[in-house]
Amino acid sequence: MNRRAFALCGVAAVVAPLVVAAVPAASADTASAPRAASLTWEKCATKDYPTLQCSSLEVPLDHDLPHGRQITLALSRVPHTAKKSQGPLLVNPGGPGGSGLALAGFVAKTLPASVSARYDVIGFDPRGVGRSKPALDCRPGHFDPVRPDPVPATAAVETANLDRTQAFVTACAKKYADVMPFIDTVSAVKDMDAIRGALGAKKINFFGYSYGTYLGAVYGKLFPDRVRRMVLDSVVDPTGVWYDANIQQDYAFDARHKAFAAWVAEHDRTYGLGTDPAGVEAKWYAMRAAVAKKPAGKKVGAGELEDTYLPGGYFNGYWPFLAEAFASYVNDKSADRLVEAYERFGAVDAAGDNGYSVYAAVQCRDAGWPRDWSTWRDDNWKVHEKAPFMAWSNAWYNAPCAYWPTGSFEPTNVSNADLPPVLLLQATDDAATPYEGGVTMHRKLHGSSLVVEEGGANHGISLSGNTCLDKHLATYLKSGKVPRSGGETDAVCEALPAPKPMSTKTGASPGATLHGLLGFRA
Numbered sequence: 001m002n003r004r005a006f007a008l009c010g011v012a013a014v015v016a017p018l019v020v021a022a023v024p025a026a027s028a029d030t031a032s033a034p035r036a037a038s039l040t041w042e043k044c045a046t047k048d049y050p051t052l053q054c055s056s057l058e059v060p061l062d063h064d065l066p067h068g069r070q071i072t073l074a075l076s077r078v079p080h081t082a083k084k085s086q087g088p089l090l091v092n093p094g095g096p097g098g099s100g101l102a103l104a105g106f107v108a109k110t111l112p113a114s115v116s117a118r119y120d121v122i123g124f125d126p127r128g129v130g131r132s133k134p135a136l137d138c139r140p141g142h143f144d145p146v147r148p149d150p151v152p153a154t155a156a157v158e159t160a161n162l163d164r165t166q167a168f169v170t171a172c173a174k175k176y177a178d179v180m181p182f183i184d185t186v187s188a189v190k191d192m193d194a195i196r197g198a199l200g201a202k203k204i205n206f207f208g209y210s211y212g213t214y215l216g217a218v219y220g221k222l223f224p225d226r227v228r229r230m231v232l233d234s235v236v237d238p239t240g241v242w243y244d245a246n247i248q249q250d251y252a253f254d255a256r257h258k259a260f261a262a263w264v265a266e267h268d269r270t271y272g273l274g275t276d277p278a279g280v281e282a283k284w285y286a287m288r289a290a291v292a293k294k295p296a297g298k299k300v301g302a303g304e305l306e307d308t309y310l311p312g313g314y315f316n317g318y319w320p321f322l323a324e325a326f327a328s329y330v331n332d333k334s335a336d337r338l339v340e341a342y343e344r345f346g347a348v349d350a351a352g353d354n355g356y357s358v359y360a361a362v363q364c365r366d367a368g369w370p371r372d373w374s375t376w377r378d379d380n381w382k383v384h385e386k387a388p389f390m391a392w393s394n395a396w397y398n399a400p401c402a403y404w405p406t407g408s409f410e411p412t413n414v415s416n417a418d419l420p421p422v423l424l425l426q427a428t429d430d431a432a433t434p435y436e437g438g439v440t441m442h443r444k445l446h447g448s449s450l451v452v453e454e455g456g457a458n459h460g461i462s463l464s465g466n467t468c469l470d471k472h473l474a475t476y477l478k479s480g481k482v483p484r485s486g487g488e489t490d491a492v493c494e495a496l497p498a499p500k501p502m503s504t505k506t507g508a509s510p511g512a513t514l515h516g517l518l519g520f521r522a
Contacts, residue, residue, distance in 0.1 A: 039198050041077060049105025053077045057198050059127075061182050063190040071179075073191055074131035076101040076123035078108035078116070087228060088199050089119040089477070090192060092126075093518045094210025094234075094460075096185070096362035097355035099123075099130040103517050107207065110463040110510055115474050119205065124195060126188045128358040134179060136357035138172035143348035143356070146301035149292050150392040151384070152377075162373070165399040172357065173405045181406045183361035189219045196226060203228040205477070209460045209518055210234050210433060213424075214241070217414040217441065224418035229480060231473060233425040234459050237437030238444060241367045241411040245437075246398055247383060252431035253394075254387030256313035256457060257281070259429075263316075263498060264323050270501040271327040283330055284309075285388075296335035300342045306393045307346035308338075313390075313431045314459040315515040318345065320501050364404035367411045373402055417446040423476045424448055425469055427456030427495070439488060449482035449490040456495035460518045464511040468493035 044054035055077065058070040080086075093103045104123030108116045125132040142164075152158030172180060192215075196204045205228050208216040213232035220227050237245055261284060262277040273280050292302035300308065308325075312318045325341035328334045348356070370376055376395060384391040422445050426438030435452075442450040451472050453461050462469045472491060475481055483491035496511075 039075070041079075044076070046102075046105065049078070049102065049109060051078050051108075052105045053079065054101070057195060059191050059194045061179065063187060071127060072133040073127065073195070074101060074125040074133075075195065076104045078104055078121045080118055080120050082117040084118070085120060086118045086477075087120070087203065087205060088122045088196070088201050089205040089207055090122045090124065090195065092124075092206075092208040092212035092215055094208070094212045095129075095355060095359055096126070096188075096211050096215075097129055097358035098211075098518065099125050099351075099355075101125060101130065106513060106517060107463065110514075111477070112474050115477050119477070120199070122195065122199070124192075126358070127191055128179070128183050128354075128361065130351070130354065134176075135354050136172075136176055136179070136183070136361060137350065137354050138175060138357040138360075139168045140350065140353050142168055142353060143307075145299045145304050145342075145347075146295045147303040149302040150306065150396055151302070151388075152392065158377075161396050161399070165396060166403055168360070169400045169403045169405065172361070172400070176361075177405075180361055181365070183358060184365040184409065185215060185218055185362060186222070186409070186412065188215060188362075189222055192219055193223055193226065202226070205229040207231040208233070211236060213433070213441070214238060214414075217416075217445065218412045220416055220419050220422070220445070221412055221414050224416060227419055229420065229477065230422045231425070231462075231476065232422060232441065233462050234430055234433045235424055235426050235438040235441045236433050237440050238411070238414045239440055240437070242363045242398075243367070243369050243401075246394055247379065248434055248436075249432060250380075250383045250389075250391040250394055251387045252429075252434045253310065253313045254389040254391075256429070256431045257284075257309065257389040259457065260309070260312050260316075260319055260322070263319055264326070267323070267501045271323050272331050273327055284326060287326065287329055291338075296329065296342075297339035300335070300338055300346075303393060304342055304346055305338075306390055307348075308342045309345075310390060310393075311345045311515075314518075315511060316458060317499055317509065317511050317515070319499055321345075323501070360398075360400045360404075363398065364401035365406055365408060368408045369398075369401035369404070371402060376402060414441070415444045419445060419447065421480065421482045422448040423472065423482050424450045425453070425462050425473070426450065427453040427458060427461050429455065429457035430459050430461075431457070432459040442488070449484065450488070451483060451491045451493065452489045453495050454492050456493075458496075458511065458515075460514055464514050465509060466493060466496055 039055045041053040041055045045052050055075045057073045060066045061069045061071050091103045091107050092100050100123035104121045108121040128136040148160040203226050206216045214236040216230050261281040264271050264273055265275050265277045265280045268275045288302055288305055291300050291305050295301040312322050325337040328337035380391050380395040424442055428435045442448050462473045
């Protein structure tokens with residue numbers, strides 16, 4: 001998970017002096033709900049989010065022992081400004097392991113003012129994440145360069161990767177043996193309900209991206225009568241949790257990498273890497289072979305190169321920057337741009353180490369994984385033959401689950417006929433959460449509505465510049481109304497056009513801002 005996904009998790013630490021803020025009176029929706037705990041909100045404004053407030057909430061480490069050991073969740077809020085509130089809108093960026101503190105500010109700022117004014121937009125760092133306590137960091141520097149080549153072409157390379165994996169697992173078990181059994185989706189969902197109670201709300205509204213869609217679906221399964229509205233953007237396949245889902249990602253990301261090569265070929269005048277997509281792709285793999293032998297800038301080896309280009313599979317707005325680095329290395333024999341791209345997209349800092357620790361803890365605990373490494377070896381060589389771009393990189397990313405010490409739960413069956421209409425948003429060519437997952441979730445959530453971005457390939461598609469999608473989102477949050485067609489999909493929006501070369505100033509666009517807040521792993 002890229003470090004940029006967690007860059008804003010420390011939002012409360014770099015703000016103006018803290019001032020206690022009063023909690024607005026609840027609306028008719030929430031007035032009679034009991035308060036499980038009181039929240040003290042303090043100003044934690046940033047330049048981008050001047051009305052952001054922060055708080056914290058103690059919850060049981062083990063929800064089956066409510067009076068046992070307590071842990072702390074970090075919360076953020078942009079309070080409603082309309083006379084009548086529609087209650088809390090909890091937001092989650094995915095991961096697992098992503099911080100949601102800054103996402104509350106982004107959602108409140110990016111929604112139409114007439115919509116966001118009606119909600120208390122609530123962000124939170126899930127248990128183990130960011131400013132929540134304890135925050136996991138199993139093995140600081142686990143992703144420091146230069147790592148072994150992800151492709152285990154020799155027994156020695158496979159052993160090096162296995163040793164690194166087992167060192168991570170051993171470190172987690174040593175540091176967090178008392179906590180690891182309780183870092184999982186169901187526990188996080190029960191935390192969400194504790195947040196609801198502390199807010200004094202009978203029901204919550206929920207808006208989740210990526211893994212956040214599974215988090216929302218599980219909340220709906222456990223607490224269907226406490227859901228008012230729910231938006232799930234870039235939807236996890238709930239039947240693939242989590243080993244099968246990662247295998248499917250490998251094929252999808254390889255397709256996106258081919259799409260990147262085709263885009264570079266289309267713009268040969270700018271990048272000078274040829275007009276044949278297959279030829280461009282071959283040059284990328286030649287670059288990979290070169291840095292595997294001699295890491296660029298002594299930082300970017302084969303694994304780091306894959307980490308650098310993986311975000312392009314999540315958001316094509318990064319393609320111009322990545323293409324320039326590629327062209328500079330191949331044509332100018334310069335590693336400077338490549339190292340810069342790695343530091344921007346691929347390098348992992350302390351927040352990224354925290355995010356990965358939580359990612360591993362949740363995914364390994366949530367569901368069963370093969371415990372025989374030979375199964376992983378066979379499966380991933382089969383994938384690599386057809387989809388080599390990130391098959392082995394993804395395998396090692398998830399490999400701790402082959403050795404995880406806590407044991408695993410059975411995945412939650414999210415099938416649900418007791419929810420109000422749920423709005424699902426899904427791109428047809430999304431790699432992190434492939435399209436079929438959105439269709440599966442649509443079938444499992446009775447009465448849900450599926451809005452499809454036809455030809456879209458980014459991960460996280462609302463509040464990212466597509467006015468058609470955003471109109472459906474705003475209408476739903478304002479009125480609860482969803483589109484209906486009677487078919488597999490209920491509405492279709494046209495995808496945004498591909499980026500243009502040299503459009504590297506991505507920081508100002510909603511898409512770039514959003515993707516800086518979302519985890520690069522689903």
